[in-house]
Amino acid sequence: MALCLEQVGLEAERRGPREWGVRVPTATRGAIGVGIEAGERTVTMRAFFLRGPDRGHEEVYRRLLRRHLDTRHWRFALDDVGDLYLVADVPLACLDAHGLDGLLGALSALVDETYEGVVRAGFQVPEGALLRAPQP
Numbered sequence: 001m002a003l004c005l006e007q008v009g010l011e012a013e014r015r016g017p018r019e020w021g022v023r024v025p026t027a028t029r030g031a032i033g034v035g036i037e038a039g040e041r042t043v044t045m046r047a048f049f050l051r052g053p054d055r056g057h058e059e060v061y062r063r064l065l066r067r068h069l070d071t072r073h074w075r076f077a078l079d080d081v082g083d084l085y086l087v088a089d090v091p092l093a094c095l096d097a098h099g100l101d102g103l104l105g106a107l108s109a110l111v112d113e114t115y116e117g118v119v120r121a122g123f124q125v126p127e128g129a130l131l132r133a134p135q136p
Contacts, residue, residue: 053122
Protein backbone atom coordinates (compact mmCIF):
# COMPACT_ATOMS: atom_id res chain seq x y z
CA MET A 1 0.00 0.00 0.00
CA ALA A 2 2.80 2.44 0.84
CA LEU A 3 4.32 1.82 -2.60
CA CYS A 4 0.96 2.49 -4.27
CA LEU A 5 0.62 5.79 -2.39
CA GLU A 6 4.12 6.76 -3.48
CA GLN A 7 3.36 5.87 -7.11
CA VAL A 8 0.20 7.99 -7.02
CA GLY A 9 2.34 10.96 -5.98
CA LEU A 10 0.72 11.73 -2.64
CA GLU A 11 2.74 12.31 0.48
CA ALA A 12 1.51 9.71 2.97
CA GLU A 13 1.78 10.02 6.73
CA ARG A 14 2.24 6.65 8.40
CA ARG A 15 -0.19 6.32 11.32
CA GLY A 16 0.26 2.67 12.19
CA PRO A 17 1.54 -0.62 10.80
CA ARG A 18 -1.24 -0.72 8.19
CA GLU A 19 -2.59 2.83 8.37
CA TRP A 20 -1.79 6.01 6.44
CA GLY A 21 -3.15 9.50 6.04
CA VAL A 22 -3.08 11.49 2.80
CA ARG A 23 -4.45 14.83 1.65
CA VAL A 24 -6.39 14.79 -1.61
CA PRO A 25 -6.80 18.13 -3.43
CA THR A 26 -10.28 19.34 -4.38
CA ALA A 27 -11.24 22.52 -6.19
CA THR A 28 -14.22 23.52 -4.04
CA ARG A 29 -13.32 22.47 -0.51
CA GLY A 30 -9.54 22.51 -0.51
CA ALA A 31 -7.51 19.45 0.42
CA ILE A 32 -9.48 16.69 2.12
CA GLY A 33 -7.77 14.37 4.58
CA VAL A 34 -8.21 10.66 3.94
CA GLY A 35 -7.43 7.92 6.45
CA ILE A 36 -6.46 4.64 4.78
CA GLU A 37 -6.41 1.34 6.64
CA ALA A 38 -5.33 -1.91 5.00
CA GLY A 39 -6.98 -4.95 6.57
CA GLU A 40 -6.44 -8.61 5.74
CA ARG A 41 -8.62 -8.46 2.63
CA THR A 42 -10.02 -4.93 2.43
CA VAL A 43 -8.74 -1.38 2.29
CA THR A 44 -11.01 1.09 4.10
CA MET A 45 -10.79 4.81 3.36
CA ARG A 46 -12.51 7.51 5.38
CA ALA A 47 -12.59 11.26 4.72
CA PHE A 48 -14.25 14.02 6.76
CA PHE A 49 -16.59 15.89 4.40
CA LEU A 50 -18.45 18.45 6.50
CA ARG A 51 -19.70 19.05 10.01
CA GLY A 52 -23.36 18.30 10.63
CA PRO A 53 -25.72 20.80 8.99
CA ASP A 54 -27.32 23.56 11.05
CA ARG A 55 -30.57 23.42 9.08
CA GLY A 56 -32.19 21.67 6.14
CA HIS A 57 -31.19 18.24 7.42
CA GLU A 58 -33.74 16.39 5.31
CA GLU A 59 -32.65 18.17 2.11
CA VAL A 60 -28.96 17.56 2.84
CA TYR A 61 -29.45 13.86 3.57
CA ARG A 62 -31.71 13.44 0.54
CA ARG A 63 -29.04 14.96 -1.73
CA LEU A 64 -26.33 12.75 -0.32
CA LEU A 65 -28.39 9.57 -0.45
CA ARG A 66 -29.35 10.34 -4.04
CA ARG A 67 -25.64 10.55 -4.90
CA HIS A 68 -25.25 6.93 -3.82
CA LEU A 69 -27.09 5.93 -7.00
CA ASP A 70 -24.28 7.46 -9.09
CA THR A 71 -21.19 6.49 -7.12
CA ARG A 72 -19.57 3.10 -7.21
CA HIS A 73 -17.16 2.97 -4.27
CA TRP A 74 -17.63 6.11 -2.17
CA ARG A 75 -20.64 6.53 0.09
CA PHE A 76 -21.70 9.24 2.51
CA ALA A 77 -22.01 8.39 6.20
CA LEU A 78 -22.90 10.12 9.47
CA ASP A 79 -21.14 9.79 12.80
CA ASP A 80 -22.88 9.95 16.19
CA VAL A 81 -22.85 13.77 16.28
CA GLY A 82 -24.13 14.17 12.70
CA ASP A 83 -20.86 15.04 10.97
CA LEU A 84 -20.62 13.86 7.36
CA TYR A 85 -17.94 11.52 6.03
CA LEU A 86 -17.12 9.77 2.79
CA VAL A 87 -16.21 6.10 3.16
CA ALA A 88 -14.98 3.45 0.70
CA ASP A 89 -14.18 -0.24 1.15
CA VAL A 90 -12.20 -1.94 -1.62
CA PRO A 91 -10.77 -5.46 -1.94
CA LEU A 92 -7.03 -5.28 -1.22
CA ALA A 93 -6.21 -7.76 -3.99
CA CYS A 94 -7.74 -5.44 -6.61
CA LEU A 95 -6.03 -2.26 -5.47
CA ASP A 96 -2.88 -1.25 -7.34
CA ALA A 97 -1.52 2.28 -7.92
CA HIS A 98 -3.84 2.85 -10.88
CA GLY A 99 -6.90 1.74 -8.88
CA LEU A 100 -5.91 3.85 -5.88
CA ASP A 101 -5.39 6.89 -8.10
CA GLY A 102 -8.85 6.32 -9.60
CA LEU A 103 -10.49 6.01 -6.18
CA LEU A 104 -8.88 9.17 -4.84
CA GLY A 105 -9.70 10.99 -8.08
CA ALA A 106 -13.33 9.87 -7.75
CA LEU A 107 -13.33 11.21 -4.18
CA SER A 108 -12.06 14.59 -5.37
CA ALA A 109 -14.68 14.74 -8.14
CA LEU A 110 -17.49 13.73 -5.76
CA VAL A 111 -16.51 16.43 -3.27
CA ASP A 112 -16.35 19.03 -6.05
CA GLU A 113 -19.78 18.01 -7.35
CA THR A 114 -21.59 18.02 -4.01
CA TYR A 115 -19.85 20.37 -1.56
CA GLU A 116 -21.34 23.75 -2.49
CA GLY A 117 -24.91 22.46 -2.78
CA VAL A 118 -24.71 20.71 0.58
CA VAL A 119 -23.23 23.77 2.30
CA ARG A 120 -25.93 26.03 0.86
CA ALA A 121 -28.70 23.59 1.84
CA GLY A 122 -27.37 22.94 5.35
CA PHE A 123 -26.01 26.30 6.48
CA GLN A 124 -26.97 29.97 6.39
CA VAL A 125 -24.98 31.27 3.42
CA PRO A 126 -25.60 34.88 2.35
CA GLU A 127 -27.20 35.27 -1.08
CA GLY A 128 -24.51 35.70 -3.74
CA ALA A 129 -21.67 34.62 -1.44
CA LEU A 130 -18.99 32.63 -3.24
CA LEU A 131 -17.67 29.48 -1.63
CA ARG A 132 -13.99 29.06 -2.32
CA ALA A 133 -11.38 26.59 -1.23
CA PRO A 134 -8.98 27.97 1.40
CA GLN A 135 -5.76 29.24 -0.13
CA PRO A 136 -2.52 27.75 1.26
